[in-house]
Amino acid sequence: MVMKKKESLRGAVPLSHFYLRQVVRPGDLVLDATCGNGFDTLLLAELAGEGGQVWAFDIQPRAIAATRTLLEREGCLAAVHLLEAGHERLAEFVPAGLAAAVFNLGYLPGGETSLVTDPVRTVSALGQAAKLLKSGGIITVALYTGHEGGPEEAQAVHEWGASLSPREYNVWCSRQLNRPPVAPYLVLVERIRGGSC
Amino acid sequence: MVMKKKESLRGAVPLSHFYLRQVVRPGDLVLDATCGNGFDTLLLAELAGEGGQVWAFDIQPRAIAATRTLLEREGCLAAVHLLEAGHERLAEFVPAGLAAAVFNLGYLPGGETSLVTDPVRTVSALGQAAKLLKSGGIITVALYTGHEGGPEEAQAVHEWGASLSPREYNVWCSRQLNRPPVAPYLVLVERIRGGSC
Numbered sequence: 001m002v003m004k005k006k007e008s009l010r011g012a013v014p015l016s017h018f019y020l021r022q023v024v025r026p027g028d029l030v031l032d033a034t035c036g037n038g039f040d041t042l043l044l045a046e047l048a049g050e051g052g053q054v055w056a057f058d059i060q061p062r063a064i065a066a067t068r069t070l071l072e073r074e075g076c077l078a079a080v081h082l083l084e085a086g087h088e089r090l091a092e093f094v095p096a097g098l099a100a101a102v103f104n105l106g107y108l109p110g111g112e113t114s115l116v117t118d119p120v121r122t123v124s125a126l127g128q129a130a131k132l133l134k135s136g137g138i139i140t141v142a143l144y145t146g147h148e149g150g151p152e153e154a155q156a157v158h159e160w161g162a163s164l165s166p167r168e169y170n171v172w173c174s175r176q177l178n179r180p181p182v183a184p185y186l187v188l189v190e191r192i193r194g195g196s197c
Numbered sequence: 198m199v200m201k202k203k204e205s206l207r208g209a210v211p212l213s214h215f216y217l218r219q220v221v222r223p224g225d226l227v228l229d230a231t232c233g234n235g236f237d238t239l240l241l242a243e244l245a246g247e248g249g250q251v252w253a254f255d256i257q258p259r260a261i262a263a264t265r266t267l268l269e270r271e272g273c274l275a276a277v278h279l280l281e282a283g284h285e286r287l288a289e290f291v292p293a294g295l296a297a298a299v300f301n302l303g304y305l306p307g308g309e310t311s312l313v314t315d316p317v318r319t320v321s322a323l324g325q326a327a328k329l330l331k332s333g334g335i336i337t338v339a340l341y342t343g344h345e346g347g348p349e350e351a352q353a354v355h356e357w358g359a360s361l362s363p364r365e366y367n368v369w370c371s372r373q374l375n376r377p378p379v380a381p382y383l384v385l386v387e388r389i390r391g392g393s394c
Contacts, residue, residue, distance in 0.1 A: 005389065006333065007390075008367060008387060008389045008390045009367045009369065009385075009387050010332045010367050015369065020217075021219075022215070034199060094216065106385055121388065123380055136203065136205070148324065150365050154308045158374060161374035162295050162374045163375070163377060164374075164375050165374055165375070166373075166375045169375065170375075171372045171373060171374040171375045172372070172373055172374070173372055173373075173374050174204065174370065174371040175369070175370055176360070176361045176370075177355060177358035177361075177368040177369070177370050177384070178358060178360070178361050178366065178367075178368045179363060180361050187374070188206075190205060190206050192205045192207065193204075193205045194205075
């Protein structure tokens with residue numbers, strides 16, 4: 001497999017990938033909470049390498065199938081636990097010590113646009129993921145406000161992020177100044193090194 | 198010299214350093230538009246290495262002296278052009294092809310708090326720096342709104358960032374969700390790889 005090393009920070013997903021490339025190292029445990037078509041899962045599998053492990057969730061069978069196909073083609077399936085389940089159940093499956101957790105909210109690209117992540121389950125999953133992060137580990141959350149329910153979900157993520165202790169987590173919200181306000185954007189949560197939790 | 202490799206993203210300056218560490222490589226040309234006490238200049242000098250060059254500006258003699266002392270102590274002075282001049286004059290001295298330009302606005306820490314960067318000169322300097330960036334190069338701007346004139350300067354930087362062509366530059370504004378609204382924050386400008394300029 002060949003990793004694309006540099007990509008411009010042209011959108012929330014490339015910015016998420018920028019962070020993941022700096023933080024995830026071979027052997028790490030990582031999580032894709034919303035595998036969708038599998039592109040984030042593939043990046044995580046590449047970064048975590050042969051000694052690493054990836055847990056990838058999606059509630060839609062179509063997403064799990066697409067991700068499986070992509071990972072097989074790229075020779076990365078062995079290190080990935082594919083779980084057809086909502087991300088709000090992630091703590092049942094994923095151990096503590098995560099280097100990274102990726103959330104790409106909204107609907108499955110190319111899928112049914114009425115099937116979207118929802119605020120209550122997303123915030124529950126984020127809370128579980130935050131507890132499982134190791135020191136210096138990160139969560140990236142790509143947020144979309146252009147679909148029905150999107151603004152409410154984004155608001156819920158903001159409130160959740162604002163509620164995290166600044167002694168335990170750094171929480172950044174990054175938006176593009178020269179794009180329309182509806183452009184997708186990124187929330188980054190970092191568990192502070194040497195923090196009190 | 199020993200570089201501290203990992204720092205938590207606890208504030209605008211650490212986030213700026215995170216980006217600089219990923220982007221600046223040995224041999225690069227880099228700019229510190231506001232050297233202040235020299236900490237950003239030192240990081241840039243370390244990252245650009247012996248083959249690199251750093252241009253560091255400050256209008257205050259005290260800042261230039263502090264930066265010189267720090268760089269000498271760390272054995273990094275040789276690669277740094279220290280210029281006692283306002284950053285709005287940077288295009289007179291700095292060549293094209295910058296990998297990074299750092300702006301840390303507001304007043305000199307420990308100095309006279311009435312001596313602050315101002316919106317007109319800052320926006321002029323930012324425009325010059327943006328033109329001097331190489332493809333994939335970045336500007337980081339740490340913004341402070343807690344001093345008199347700070348909110349107006351931040352507003353001017355926002356308007357400048359919003360005016361940049363999205364075909365040529367990615368412009369991100371990153372703020373901390375779990376800190377008070379007055380917390381310093383970061384604007385990041387990236388010249389797009391393969392962009393049209």
